[in-house]
Amino acid sequence: MENHLKIIKGNMVFAPSFGQLETLANSYVIIEGKKIKGTYRELPAQYNNLAITDYGDALIIPGFVDLHFHAPQFANRGLGLDLELLPWLEQYTFPEEAKFKDNAYAAEIYKQVVTELWKWGTTRVALFGTIHKEATAHLMEMLALAGLGGYVGKVNMDRNSSDSLLETTEQSLADTEDFIKNTIDRYGLVKPIITPRFVPSCTGDLMSGLARLAGKYNLPVQSHLSENTGEIAWVKELHPDCLNYANVYQKFGLFGQQPTIMAHCIYNDAAEIELMAKNKVTVAHCPYSNNNLASGIAPVRKLIDLGVAVGLGSDIAGGHEISIAKVMAAAVQVSKLKWLASDKKAPFFTIPEVFFMATKGGGSFFGKVGSFEEGYEFDALVIDDTGLNVSTINRYSLAERLSRFIYIGDYHNIVARYVAGKKMEQPQF
Amino acid sequence: MENHLKIIKGNMVFAPSFGQLETLANSYVIIEGKKIKGTYRELPAQYNNLAITDYGDALIIPGFVDLHFHAPQFANRGLGLDLELLPWLEQYTFPEEAKFKDNAYAAEIYKQVVTELWKWGTTRVALFGTIHKEATAHLMEMLALAGLGGYVGKVNMDRNSSDSLLETTEQSLADTEDFIKNTIDRYGLVKPIITPRFVPSCTGDLMSGLARLAGKYNLPVQSHLSENTGEIAWVKELHPDCLNYANVYQKFGLFGQQPTIMAHCIYNDAAEIELMAKNKVTVAHCPYSNNNLASGIAPVRKLIDLGVAVGLGSDIAGGHEISIAKVMAAAVQVSKLKWLASDKKAPFFTIPEVFFMATKGGGSFFGKVGSFEEGYEFDALVIDDTGLNVSTINRYSLAERLSRFIYIGDYHNIVARYVAGKKMEQPQF
Secondary structure (H helix, E strand, O other): OOOEEEEEEEEEEEEEEOOEEEEEEEEEEEEEOOOOEEEEEOHHHHHHOOOEEEEEEEEEOOEEEEEEHHHHHHHHOOOOOOOOHHHHHHHHHHHHHHHHOOOOHHHHHHHHHHHHHHOOOEEEEEEEEOHHHHHHHHHHHHHHHHEEEEEEEEEEEEOOOHHHHHOOOHHHHHHHHHHHHHHHOOOOOOOEEEEEHHHHHOOOOHHHHHHHHHHHHHOOOEEEEOOHHHHHHHHHHHHHOOOHHHHHHHHOOOOOOEEEEEEEEEOOHHHHHHHHHHHOOOEEHHHHHHHHHOOOOOOHHHHOOOEEEEEEEEOOEOOOOOEEEHHHHHHHHHHHHHHHOOOOOOOOOOHHHHHHHHHHHHHHOOOOEEOOOOEEEOOEEOOOOOOOOOOOOOOOOOHHHHHHHHHOHHHEEEEEEEEOEEEOOOOOO | OOEEEEEEEEEEEEEEEEEEEEEEEEOOOOOOOEEEEEEEOOOOHOOOOOEEEEEEEEEEEEEEEEEEEEEEHHHHHHOOOOOOHHHHHHHHHHHHHHHHHHHHHHHHHHHHHHHHHHHHHHEEEEOOOOOOHHHHHHHHHHHHOOOOEEEOOOOOOOOOOOOHHHHHHHHHHHHHHHHHHHHHHHHOOOOEOOEEOOHHHHHHHHHHHHHHHHHOOOEEEEEOOOOOOOHHHHHHHHHHOOHHHHHHHHOOOOOOOOOEEEOOOOOHHHHHHHHHHHHHOOEEEOOHHHHHHHOOOOOOHHHHOOOOOEEEEEOOOEEEOOOOOHHHHHHHHHHHHHHHHHOOOOOOOOOHHHHHHHHHHHHHHOOOOOOOOOOOOOOEEEEEEHHHHHOOOOOHHHHHHHHHHHHOOHHHEEEEEEEEOOOOOOOOO
16 A cells, blocks of 8 residues: 555754754654655554664765756866966866867766766756757766756857857857757756856847746756956946846846856845845855855855845865765855954854755755655765764764764765665666 | 885975975985985986886875874864854863873774874874873874874863863973873884963963973974964953963963974964064964864965964864865965955965975974975875876876865875885774
8 A cells, every 4th residue: 555655764864944953863754756755753653564774873864955066177176276267267167168079078077977976965966067968968868867856057158258169149049949858858857957157158149048948948047146256347347237247147037037046146236135035046155166266255144144045056166075065064164254254243154054055955946855844855865974983982962963974974974865765876877 | 235225106296395396207216214315207327226116107295294183182073163262172172182081082082093194194293182191192102103203292281171171280290291201212203292282271380381391301392372362362361461472472481492383373463473483483274173163264375474384284173174185275265265355465375385384384393304305204195096087088287186186185095105214004003
């Protein structure tokens, strides 16, 4: 009768709301298909005859969500980090992305990207590809084969790019529509996303065309916003008629008309933040990238206080860490520097707060994802932290164990991964 | 005749001065006993009949130097990082350190500390123990058994400590002298160091007594300076007669009268910095700890410009990362935020600059350590970065390979470790 149900036992730790940490020691989660039917401290009697997957004293936490990751920049991690955004794009990023015209090279890199995402416990991800529709479709296929969930975008660039990455407006739109048609109904958990690189590399015509495609196919949008002061000045030059950077996207229909992720958002003014909140734009906060490219510290506490949804992003390869656990630690760290810079007025983030961003905060972009509440898709990581417990006498609370895993754990501690109710084995490409 | 010589071949990368990166592809280093006789791009004819240890295409870099590490806080990594320094000491650090009265507990933790140092490629380290002379002597013995080099200090605290960690002035000095006598001639590469915790936990009498011991036994000194604004205000209250925090140490003879490491140095004024330079005080820059405890960003560029020597410190467990490679990346990152905060006036650090701090910068505290120049003790890590080269077509320079190892490598990439000419196998305790 109920043998389509799964029962998993362990120490559940999750964040149902910003700042709230729910811990259920030695508890049960009942999964029906993709979704959670309920969590229970005592197993209800009607499930007594079902098999239980018992993870013993392990922690079970929601899978990590990465809202911003440039898959083709994977090989560039740790390179060129003595530069700011714009010269870094010219000297390192664009030459690497140009290689993805070659499908064989793309396959070689992308299989590693997907394997690393699996390895570090990212279960949902918003990926930038390159301008190349074939290579980007291949990336989607690999992500789907691995059983991970996500959005993948063919990047659009019809101005201010390197020669080898420049599209005409028409070709860019035509390739994007081809890409969408080929992929939109192909995979259960992996979908296309409209991906103008950023304002400086997209003409108004291209942005308008992409907004039409987003509406026509009911697709979400991802791009970059206010990462670097040089970039912002450039946008101002390119669009002197627009009040601010956000207004350029807004003018062309790419700012929340469909669900939208904007990465970085370091330097937005009050009017932009108000618009982000009103249009329900989700911010991808990428602290490692913002450190590495000397971009600055995003005012995330302020964004959240003003009603903007925030998730975390690795921003490979501005960021070098694929691990969203490490990104969480970095988010706490930069928030402490922000707290100091604010004369201790903007409270720094706690672990429950960044844990929310890394799970339900970003996960909400994918539906009911990132929590262990009823009706949520069961994305989970099973954390065996035995190796982190360095003494035989110290005992830690579940919250402390989560904190220690975030700061000092790594992929060795992740012993099982679930996405939408299904256990994911290591991808075999 | 010359069979006491060792020849090692590989790609040498080292930093002979701040900002200078020396790369010697496919080159040879000749080691005589502990020391480097020379590095050569072509092997001189007189060595032709000697065996060569050939590390192929691996990188060979100086071993990492960690100038600040609290060994007894190892189990506390990743805990309590929602607090600032003073409450964190009270709530987490002191209770953990009190456990080291128990030698069995100390042995259990310290064997892991030494193994982790080995694992992450730290070849020389300045360690804080606890107030307990026996446990701290045991830590020295383990470090020596593992073949690592370093200074280890019995901590002194005769005021403002928890009850279980409070010493009388007399007992503190007597135990310190016992500790010194028992250990000073016992090990080749591991020596005692005078370790007043910090001004708030040491009376003037204790500090004076420790200065006498430092002089009597010709020992170096390590402590903390200007980590947190609350701490600084407290020092001002305790010593209203002193001009500033540095002057308290200076008054009691603990500020460069013997070679001295001061950890943190975030908030020093111009007079203090001048005194540090004049007295040749070495700063242990601990960026992860300074982030985690919301202490601030040390003005390291300014310190260096004003002639102060700077090395890096993990500051376990204010810092959570034992890897000095990760600490290097953090030092670059916070320097970029400092650059932004200085209106882009204080240039951020480059990889060659932090690589110098992590090797010769800190290494100079231990003698001729941290470089591959003639006469330097041969401390080295052999880095196999094959696994980091994610594509078959990308080729990287030696400098780029170093950068990629620092940002995205880990202990798996360290395939051999040498300390003072001797290859170190994994410690077996």
